[in-house]
Amino acid sequence: MSTTTLPSSTAAIVLEAPGAPGSVLRYAHIAIPTDLADDAVALHILAAPINPSDLSAVQGVYPIQMAPVAVTGGSAFPEGTTVRVPGFECAAEVVAVGSAVSDIAVGDWVIPNKGGFGAWRAHAVVPESEVLVIQRADEAHSLKVADAATMIVNPPxxxxxxxxxxxxxxxxxxxxxxxxxxxxxxxxxxxxxxxxxxxxxxxxxxxxxxxxxxxxxxxxxxxxxxxxxxxxxxxxxxxxxxxxxxxxxxxxxxxxxxxxxxxxxxxxxxxxxxxxxxxxxxxxxxxxxxxxxxxxxxxxxWKKQASREATVEMYDALVAAIRAGEVIGPEFEHVEVPLSLDDATEERQAEVVANVAKAGSSFLGKKILLVFPH
Amino acid sequence: MSTTTLPSSTAAIVLEAPGAPGSVLRYAHIAIPTDLADDAVALHILAAPINPSDLSAVQGVYPIQMAPVAVTGGSAFPEGTTVRVPGFECAAEVVAVGSAVSDIAVGDWVIPNKGGFGAWRAHAVVPESEVLVIQRADEAHSLKVADAATMIVNPPxxxxxxxxxxxxxxxxxxxxxxxxxxxxxxxxxxxxxxxxxxxxxxxxxxxxxxxxxxxxxxxxxxxxxxxxxxxxxxxxxxxxxxxxxxxxxxxxxxxxxxxxxxxxxxxxxxxxxxxxxxxxxxxxxxxxxxxxxxxxxxxxxWKKQASREATVEMYDALVAAIRAGEVIGPEFEHVEVPLSLDDATEERQAEVVANVAKAGSSFLGKKILLVFPH
Missing domain, CATH: 3.40.50.720 (NAD(P)-binding Rossmann-like Domain)
Incomplete structure (x- = not known):
């Protein structure tokens, strides 16, 4: 639960231009801002499910933009190439907070509260307004990672x-x-x-x-x-x-x-x-x-239109129902994304991308959960 | 504007069973109740337009029942045959009122306020609750017959x-x-x-x-x-x-x-x-x-769900707009339905039925207005 020093780059699954997931997705390392703005939170993304809407976005047929980032290395893209990180949904642990952040603490678990979040990366730094806390540091382990990571799209x-x-x-x-x-x-x-x-x-x-x-x-x-x-x-x-x-x-x-x-x-x-x-x-x-x-x-x-209060109220109800076991999430196949470039051999990279692309072969197929280890 | 003695039968366009309008419609005389109930009004129907929904009802594909009446003669149907009178819409002049009717007077013009009214007949006797006054006797001629007869379906x-x-x-x-x-x-x-x-x-x-x-x-x-x-x-x-x-x-x-x-x-x-x-x-x-x-x-x-007040308010607005010339109704071809059996030769009967059936040949064709002369 202590503040972690952020790396200057992190592992991600990215694309340069829309297309078939199996063709356009790549493993890469991307830049992370080294200065933490006053209102920013630094996150270690724990897990991100692959939803049909994510793959529609990769194909360029989903009307939400993905955030641009710069490649630092580790892939077929030259360093400095601007790419986009897909992924609308994830659970993340807060690893550092800016000086003006008071409602979110290191160790809290958060979920995105904006479209086009870019969940398929091991770390992210975003304004605190773009996340919602779903589990406080002192409530640790009351939610399973898979349940926390899939709170944004399906249960709501x-x-x-x-x-x-x-x-x-x-x-x-x-x-x-x-x-x-x-x-x-x-x-x-x-x-x-x-x-x-x-x-x-x-x-x-x-x-x-x-x-x-x-x-x-x-x-x-x-x-x-x-x-x-x-x-x-x-x-x-x-x-x-x-x-x-x-x-x-x-x-x-x-x-x-x-x-x-x-x-x-x-x-x-x-x-x-x-x-x-x-x-x-x-x-x-x-x-x-x-x-x-x-x-x-x-x-x-709905989220764009809803007040933050209405959103928080809904998530409180959902988290309570999931914690109480009144609602059970689906089973996932885990796909681990290697964090270090040393582990990310060409074979591992190809395997991860193939697993992501496979998730789109059938809406009703086995759900895939990208996992970003510490 | 004096009370008219009602005939015991009247001219109508009827059918026994649903089918193609050109095949199933007949000119006939139908029975009229001779005793006027306390809450009843007796009407001389002035004119009735032929709407697509009327012809759908004749074909049996419109989910509103047409009222059953008994044939008294003048057609291919034997006397006493139970037939149905199509026509959802018309304007009628009140020719007699029951002893308990206070809101409606002889000489008023009314329009139906229920589904399946049976407008294709020269006279009708119905409960006062089934009609709405759109022109008082003392406002005579402030509305054209064609405008009054087409107030129910299209303008609302x-x-x-x-x-x-x-x-x-x-x-x-x-x-x-x-x-x-x-x-x-x-x-x-x-x-x-x-x-x-x-x-x-x-x-x-x-x-x-x-x-x-x-x-x-x-x-x-x-x-x-x-x-x-x-x-x-x-x-x-x-x-x-x-x-x-x-x-x-x-x-x-x-x-x-x-x-x-x-x-x-x-x-x-x-x-x-x-x-x-x-x-x-x-x-x-x-x-x-x-x-x-x-x-x-x-x-x-809408009419089934609406309060009588909401309905009256709407018709007041519509009648006012039409009287003021702010809204102009469509042009009609008049088809006169012979009242007396003497005038209703087989040729006249066939001609009237053919004109009614023709109205269904195209939604955008010339509109037909059945006219029932005194």
Whole structure:
């Protein structure tokens, strides 16, 4: 918990220009400012998950800029090349604070509170306003690193989508596709905690029964193969003829359209992802006669609009639920990023980049957590 | 203005079962109750427009039931057959009132205030709660019959859509397709009265320039061929780079999608019709990153939900605007329905039915007004 001397450069996964993750990402060392500004905090980033939005940003199709940094060495880029650090999400331990920083102390754990943070680096120095404390130094180990590192994108998305569109009552029904995604699993658990039923669509697969049992253990009311419209309609006919109050769509296309069919009058259909990249075909009769509202949700935009108080209140609720075990995070495969240039052989560099790029091969594949060791 | 003795039957355009308008509609005489209940009003229907929704109801694809009545003669249906009278909209003169009716007097003009009114008949007897007075006997001739008969569907639709989704400021922009429809023409005029600009999409046609001049004379800011995305985007780039606050969609499919491209952040895209029958393709990026809200509007549902006070307030505003000439209704082709069986030769019957069915051949064709003479 003592103040650490910051190195003048640190390990990062970076890109110079957008493109396919497997082609454009590189391991490199990047510069760290040596003077700590009065309002700055110096961070050791503990871990950063790889989210679909990160890979969209790498591909240049996500409307948030990544921060520019200068390469100092250790990669194919010449020293001084300006590159960008991807990564919206991480958990970091504070290793030094500027002279005017009073609310954040060395040893605290923080998470980013801005878009385009640049999480895929072992160290960062940022203004204190760009982070939120989620664990004080004296609360050490009450949160797991993986849970802390994944607090920004997925749990808040599930939390807000369950609250910002409909006032749900006990017994109401939410339907969602990609129910096995990280957001989907948080939706299942948070809905269960609210007494709200969830109907969960997942793509058919050999291990469907095991997956269904897993989601059921988290509190899923029903798990149905996405595409089996008869089963979906049948469940609603039997258990909730009034239809669902909310649909959460991360897929698009036909999957999104099927959920429209089981929505109740006046319900919201919320799109937060687009795995299939297909537009959602919406029947005019659903809009006009059933008053279905097709809307989107973007966590980054919510954060931009929300007051710091509203943001802190939400994180307090989320951290409390996770600490209490009321909400359990997903499992991760850890990919360790070598800190020293000596350890970063060409083979290790290539392996790390390949693992990062692999994370994008399927939204529902194994989640990858980049880990930055001390 | 004296109380008229009601006949025991009256002329109507009816159907026994849903189907293609040209096949299932018949001229017939139908029964009228001979005793006037205390709360009833007896009406001579002056005129009834034929709207797309009426023809959808005739086809059995509109979710509002038409009232059952008994045939008394004059058609291919045997006497006593139960048939249904289409027609959601009309203006009627009150010819008699029940003993408990105090707010409505003989000579007043009324319009329906319920779904499935059954307007395509020369006379009707209904509870006073099912009509709204729009012109008192002593205000006679301050409204044209055609304007009075078309107060229920189109002007309120334009009025509500301009008010219920966005708080428009002077200079804001609304984009709409099918801008030459009756609703479209009311939108143009009411937006102009609010200081709101309209960008109006109409299908290309030989007389495009004349149509554009006509809409411009009503107050259209711009008239653009639907399908010319470059022209549409070009107009916004030059005149309103912040995009439109609202889109009104009566077409669906690609036309609906083009309007999404010129909406501003957080704007509403409102579907109120589906001429093309194609679903509205909803792009995930528009929902997520531009926060576009794809919703529907249905006047019948608004009326069901609204208080009588809110409804009366709206009609007062609409009638005042129409009386003042601030809003001008569309032109109609009149189709006179013969009242007496002697006049209703087989040829006349066939001609009337053919004209009604023709009204459905194109949403943008000549509007037809059924007229029921004394």
């Amino acid at each position: 998305t599930a939390y807000r989508m369950l609250r910002d569109f409909e006032t749900l009552k006990e017994g109401d029904v939410v339907v969602q596709n990609a129910a096995n995604s990280a957001v989907g699993r948080y939706v299942i658990q948070m809905a269960r905690n609210l007494g709200v039923r969830t109907v969960n669509l997942v793509r058919d697969r050999p291990e469907f029964d095991a997956l269904a049992a897993d989601l059921t253990s988290l509190g899923a009311t029903a798990v149905i193969r996405d595409g089996d419209l008869d089963a979906l309609k049948g469940w609603f006919a039997e258990h909730a003829p009034q239809g669902a109050r909310l649909a959460f769509n991360a897929v698009g296309g036909a999957s999104a359209a099927r959920m429209v069919e089981v929505l109740g009058k006046g319900a919201h259909h919320v799109t937060y992802g687009a795995m299939s990249r297909d537009p959602v075909p919406v029947n005019a009769t659903a809009l006009i006669f059933k008053d279905i509202k097709m809307v989107g949700f973007w966590m980054s935009e | 639709t334009a009025y509500r859509m301009l008010r219920d989704f966005e708080t428009l400021k002077e200079g804001d922009v609304v984009v709409q397709n099918a801008a030459n429809s009756a609703v479209g023409r009311y939108v143009i005029q009411m937006a102009r009265n609010l200081g709101v600009r309209t960008v109006n999409l109409v299908r290309d046609r030989p007389e495009f320039d004349a149509l554009a001049a006509d809409l411009t004379s009503l107050g259209a800011t711009a008239v653009i061929r639907d399908g010319d995305l470059d022209a549409l985007k070009g107009w916004f780039a030059e005149h309103a780079p912040q995009g439109a606050r609202l889109a009104f969609n009566a077409v669906g499919g690609a036309s609906a999608a083009r309007m999404v491209e010129v909406l501003g952040k957080g704007a509403h895209h409102v579907t109120y019709g589906a001429m093309s029958r194609d679903p509205v393709p909803v792009n995930a990026t528009a929902l997520i990153f531009k926060d576009i809200k794809m919703v529907g509007f249905w006047m019948s549902e």
